[in-house]
Amino acid sequence: MTSVHTGTVQELKTAVEEGAGALFEAQRPDGVFDYGSTVLRSTLATAGAVAALHFADPGGAADLITAGVARLRSTRNDDGGWAMVPGLASEPGPTAVAAAALHIADPEGSAEDVSAGRRWMDGYGGLEAIPHPEVVLWCRQFYGFAGWLAPEKMRRFPLELALLPGLYRRLFDLRLPMASALGLAQTRHRPLTRLQRGLARWAEPRALLVIRQAFEHEGSQGSWSEDAWVTGLVCAGLARAGLGQDMVEAAVGWFRRTMHPDGSWSSTPLDGAWTMYAVRGLIEAGRGDDPRLTASRNLFVRLQQHRPFLAFGCPPGFWGWSGEHGWPAVLETGEIVSVLAKLPGREQADAVRIGANWLTDRQDSRGSWGLCVRDTKVANSGPCPMTTAQAVDALLDAGVRADDKRIRRALKWLASAQLPDGGYESVWYREHTMGTAAVLETFARCGVADEEPARRARAWLLQARNADGSWGDGHGAAGTVEETGWAVSSLIAAEGVSDAVEQGTRWLLDARTPGGGWTPEPVHEYVRRVSRYANPGFTQGMALRALGRRLAVGR
Incomplete structure (x- = not known):
């Protein structure tokens, strides 16, 4: 028997069995755990597409623009604002961009909605x-497009800065294609000094090259990051600059192919992100040898990219958050390395x-890791304690010793990055609970839990x-499955079973839905402290990780 607070071993086993079953219901034949039908519709994506189409092909894409406008108007909240994910509470970034779009x-048909948003x-x-x-920067661009600025x-x-590729990457990181396109548009629409105009003419081919490198990495299909918001920014910039017409036309075609019947993008x-967390949870729950995970293992092997991502100066060998042409990411690469190392077999x-x-190649000179570009300090990219912890865990799972120089440098940086109250930041998860839990578990794995x-x-x-x-965000918010699951998992790794572990486990058991899963909450940061979304694969996987660990230590 386990603690009376936790319940019986059988209760834990039943929860794990039902939770695993609920996860497998989302698995496609190709191994992807797919939650796209419920979480990807985005106000920013739709607003970005509408604005880009207006600049790129207002006549030929009039039907798409009309549908997108109707979608934006229908998803405005009663308080006048918009949320990143329609149906959630209004947020400033989506509201500013939607109103401007x-x-x-x-301008005439949507005047009331625009006024409400403003x-x-x-x-x-x-x-x-x-x-x-x-976010202020992107919103100001849209205000400028709208004539409000x-x-x-x-x-x-x-x-x-495109003339200095290394510095250009470090200063803009993931935003390089968007910043390049909008910078090119500014050379046509923003007053510049004679020196700035001269430098811009010299830099224009370099900036266009960055955009084209990302475009071609994705197969020249018309998208950037397979994201309508990112594609919208790039397409709008190129269209306003009168450059890269082949890429603009390809983007218009991509928008036409990818608009949903309801007018959204x-x-x-x-x-990659849904699947890696789902599989990790199943492994922790003792399902690593389930034959259904063979498809997911093969998927991960297939999605690893063996071409460099030239726009960001990244070598081959990475994974992204999406498909086989996705953009490089330390977080996804680290988590997938850990998952593959834990799965049975040698094929991977x-x-x-x-x-x-x-x-190893992407580790910063200071010992940390960010999104993908080394030594960047760009907000929402790095350096990030949680991402650094994930990278360390991946290296350990791949067979690197805890006393390796790479690990020691990372631990030294993590000690220096701790907040005064003992918590840790996380670029990709809200506030501090999950960042702190991730780092604590890494400390425990490296044998420094007593330091x-x-x-x-x-x-x-x-x-x-x-x-x-x-656990919620650590600052008074109600508990979530994601944060509670990670906190419980981390505390088990650091100290075994405790009252806090028992009570957190009990809360997770009580939070189950009738179908055996758990309700996802928007704890993932699209933009830090501005726009959030839910990842159901992460929710189910993190709950299983915690309950699986608790069941394992109770045996």
């Missing part, structure tokens, strides 16, 4: 109240080795616990 494409933004405090400089008031993208498909051995080498940074991280997790035994 409607004004650009349909009133919501005024009540929020305007663009400058948005707690993320990158004079061109000279828009922040200038310094196109001349989607953000990037998360085939080369993929694990190559992925670990790629992670000061680990003790402080553990103390932070314990004091962040809610009265009902769950």
Whole structure:
């Protein structure tokens, strides 16, 4: 028997069995755990597509624009704002961009919706109240497109930095194609000094090359990152600059092929991200040898990319969050390396080795890891404690010793990155619970759970616990399955079974839905502290990870 707070061993086994069954229901024949029908429709994606089509082909794409406008108008919240994921609470970034896109494409017919959105933004405090400089920058671009901001008031993208590729990558990271396209448009629409115009002409071919490299990496199909928001920014910039007409035409065709019947477009498909967390949870729940996971293992091996991603200066050997042409990411590469290393068989051995080498190449000079470009400090990219912990875990799973120089450098950086209260940041998850849990588990795996940074991280997790035994964001929010699951898993790794573990386990058991799964919450950061979304694969996988571990230590 386990603790009375947790329930019986049979209750844990039943929860794991039913949870695994619910996960497998989402698995496609190709191994992907697919939740795309419920989580990808995005206000930003639709607004970006509508604005881009207006600039690129207002006549030929009039039907798409009309449908997209209708979708935006129908998804406005009663308070006048929009959310990143329609149906959630209004957020400033989506509201600013949606209102501007409607004004650009349909100023008369959508006047009431535009006014409502602008009133919501005024009540929020305007663009400058948005707690993320990158979001302010993109919103100001759309305000400029709409004529609400004079061109000279828009922040200038310094196109001349394209002449220094290494610095250009470090300063813009994932945003390079978007920043390049919008910078090219500014050379036609924003007042520049004589020197700036001269440098821009010199840099223009380099900036176009970055955009084309990303375009061609995805097979020249018309998208960037398979994301309508990203594609919209690039297409709008190129169209306004009068450059890259073949890429603009391809983007218009991609928008036509990918619009949903309801007039919406989607953000990037998360085939890799859904599947890696689902499989990791099943492994932790003792289902690693289930023959159904062979398809997922083969999927991961197939999705590893063996061409360099030239736009970001990344060597081959990585995984992205989407499909076989996705953009490189340390987080996904690290998690997939760990998953493959834990699955039975030797067919994936080369993929694990190559992925670990790629992670080694991407480690920052300071010992940390960010999104994909080394030594960047771009907000929402890196360096990130949670991503660094994931990379360390992957190297350990790939057979690297804890006393290896790469691991020691990462641990030293993690100790320096700890917040004064003992918690840790995470670029891709809200606030501090999941970042702190991830780092604590890594400390435990490296044999330093008794050292000061680990003790402080553990103390932070314990004091962040809610009265009902769950964890939320660590700052008063109600508990979620995602945060509770990660906290419980981390504490088991660091100290075994404790009262906090027992109470968290009990909360997870009580949070099950009738179908055997758990309800996802928007704890994943699309943009830090501005726009969030839910990842059902992560939700189910993290619950199974915690319950599987609790069941294992109770035997």
